Amino acid sequence: METVTVKNGKVDISFKPAGRFEETRFEKIHNIIFDNSADGSAVVAKEIADLIKEKQAKGESCILGLATGSSPIRVYRELVRMHQDEGLSFSNVISFNLDEYLPMEKDNRQSYHYFMHEHLFNHIDIDPKNVNIPNGTVTGDAIIEHCLDYERKIKEAGGLDFQLLGIGRTGHIGFNEPGSHHNSATRVITLDHITRVDAAPAFLGIDNVPRRAITMGIATVMSAKRIVLLGWGPNKADIIKKTVEGEISSQVPATYLQEHSNCTFVLDKGAASELTRHKTPWLVDESLTWSEQLTAKAIVWLCRQTGKSILSLTDKDYNDNGMSGLLTSQESYDLNIKMFNRLQHTITGWPGGKPNADDTNRPERAQPESKRVIIFSPHPDDDVISMGGTFDRLVQQGHDVHVAYQTSGNIAVSDTEALKFAEIAKSINPSKEAQSIIDSIKAKKEADFDPVKIRKLKGNIRRGESFAATRYFGLDDANVHFLDLPFYETGAIKKNDLSDADVKIMVDLIKDIKPHQIYAAGDLADPHGTHKTCLDALFAALEELKEESYMDDCWVWLYRGAWHEWDTHEIEMAVPMSPDQVLRKRLAIFCHQSQKDGVMFQGDDSREFWMRAEERNKDTARKYNQLGMAEYEAMEGFVRYNFK
Known part of the structure; x- marks a missing residue:
């Protein structure tokens, strides 16, 4: 298991001997947890850069499997910085992207072709002919051949040296939605409703999100020599827990990664927050150092587990739920009283402080009586x-x-709401400007940016x-x-x-x-x-x-x-x-x-x-x-x- 330190923007990773990492018996996939996504992204970008340089030294191509979405953006930003500031060359890189919406024109701002060029390819020296992204414009019988050809290209290149992944809330990797088979190859797939909901903001509404996509299959992903999955934020916490600690299931396709011999999940604290060693560490490590915050977390959890109030907890409740370490220096009664008082003292009807009151046990100060406040x-x-x-x-x-x-x-x-206001404005004060805004809204296409006058109205x-x-x-x-x-x-x-x-x-x-x-x-x-x-x-x-x-x-x-x-x-x-x-x-x-x-x-x-x-x-x-x-x-x- 890695221990990670980040100092002055430089990342140091020290590897312990290979094998089962020892943090907890609950986890089935190796993972590293960072304070934030910036530090985690820097680690991943450095690993990719080192691999590229290693291959260059051997005169070999470096075959990268790349992901889209919000998760890898900082990785790509750091790779671009390394190219521009440190001379990292991508001349030996051959890239294969995981997926693309279907149908989707390459120049559409929601296409993954557009995304990859905007965030990476336009800013580095990769040979354009070495860039491979599924084609969202193919139709009919040509789609099957296109998918087969994509698989052939990966094999002919020598297979994926490194595969970068994100994870969807359905547990999809690429667009391998629940139900995907572990032997699946590049193919067309129907997108899960939750996946489309998550994509809706970028498309300005779920009705505009395509219902199908082309994606690398599970078997294609698993064939990579090295896999790194990025997980950022509390929205991903539930699915990260299911993937890392759950049983392998086609209903959570990312769980197939448990069977890969060289896979690491790179997470921030939010994404890791539901893992057992973070949510309930007392169930994992009996030698915990019990800070005040951890004690409060544990007692609240214990109350929910037992269905009891704080003052009703007993020694047996603590011992039966892996919290005996808390009782080594104090009795449950004292713990309960401290926690009860701590919680009670957070409650106030005076968020700006209560004037002329003892504020010793209140969350806010009594003085000054009238406060200047910015919300x-x-x-x-x-x-x-x-x-x-x-x-x-x-x-x-x-x-x-x-x-x-x-x-x-x-x-x-929405444009509908803006049009309503523009028409009301015109009815009150007819003008060319009002009519121009109305005409602009009506003429807008689905993927168009709002011109300045419409943005101003909105x-x-x-x-x-x-x-x-x-x-x-x-x-x-x-x-x-x-x-x-x-x-x-x-x-x-x-x-x-x-x-x-x-x-x-x-x-x-x-x-x-x-x-x-x-x-x-x-x-x-x-x-x-x-x-x-x-x-x-x-x-x-x-x-x-x-x-x-x-x-x-x-x-x-x-x-x-x-x-x-x-x-x-x-x-x-x-x-x-x-x-x-x-x-x-x-x-x-x-x-x-x-x-x-x-x-x-x-x-x-x-x-x-x-x-x-x-x-x-x-x-x-x-x-x-x-x-x-x-x-x-x-x-x-x-x-x-x-x-x-």
Whole structure:
């Protein structure tokens, strides 16, 4: 098993002797876990580069099997950097891509042909004739011959030296969906509904996602001498657990990789979070060092396992569930009391601090009584979806609340919605400009980018809805800020990298307001990465500002709710909501009308955002109640981020 360190951007991997890795009896596939996808991608890119150079030294071709999707983008970016900065040559590389949609034109921006050239091939010195990608334009009987020819080319090249993989939530590798046979070769396959749902954001709706694809088969993938699978983020955690710890099954095609002799999964902490050694490490290692956070996690888990509240747990409960190590230095009664108090002290109806109160056991400070607050919202509705109750409470309790919408959210407005507003505008004030926008929307083709005038209209729709929600909470319009961070304004699903210009906008706002509290989205499971980029922008701004004296008084709270909620043991501030406050939050979300009734980026949850947020808030309150806390209608949870 590898031990991995990352220092100053350089990666060092030390290999222990080959054989069964010893972390846990549960795992059946070798895996390495990194803090983040950037570090993991650097490791994989280095391995690929070393293989290319090794083959060059021998005068041999290097046969690479390549993947598409969001997972390998950082790997390709690092390979491009190595080519440009370090002289890594791809002149001896022959590449074979895993798959392609069918039908799909090569110049379509959603094609994998386009993807690979945009992210890799256009920026390196690979010979174009050595690039092989399944052809999404073949039809009829020619498809069968095309697939057979693809297999022949791989064999004639000498077989795959290295195969890079991602993994879908169905457990597909390539487009080998559930039911794929272990002997399958390159062929046409019908895409699973979940796969099409996951692809829907890139296609601006599931109706535009092709239903078929050409893919390398399981046997083709398994023939590679070396396989590396990338898994990033909590959305992949469930399927990673099934693949790494489950039985081999055609219903989870990635489990076939358990039988490969040289396969490694490269994961970040989010993707690895459901693995037994991370979720319940006390079941794996009896010699654990029991930190406060791990103890809290274990006790919450034990309560769920036993169906008991915290104060009802006994020594037997601890011993019977692999947690006897916790009892070596203290009795269960003392553990229970400590955990009960810890959880109880997270609950507050005063998210800005309660004036003139002892704040020793409260999550927030009593002073200053009136705080300056910035709520950063990645999209123009994340604020009310994820922390609408807390937002409302902060305003009602007299704090100087500012909300900052980091992106315009324009791509999430459908053409149908935009056309409706354009026609209303024309009916109120007939103009050539209004008619021009109407004509542009009607003339748009499925894969077209929105021109600037349509993007502006869609952004203004989101702005109007945001004002409706903030006014409902009683916030002055002057305290509403639209940042329109440049990284987002591409007019396409694919965004630019975070830039200094993005960070400067964040820095300038924080400098101007000098907040005592900052709230930001720590929910990183959105399907196209905007939340993470917005959080990275905040972290970069905080790093730049951390030595400013006013930042000594600034606390940062991270919220979730649109996609996931914090685990109970993670929550450091829980804000209860009454039934009336739940309704107020719901009505604030309803102000965002363009995001109701068939929202464009639904993800894997078919419910509208208000429904899923409301249920998560109620579920958080239920979990607190089951652990022995008071019964509340709903709760919003927060985790404090320490930036110093």
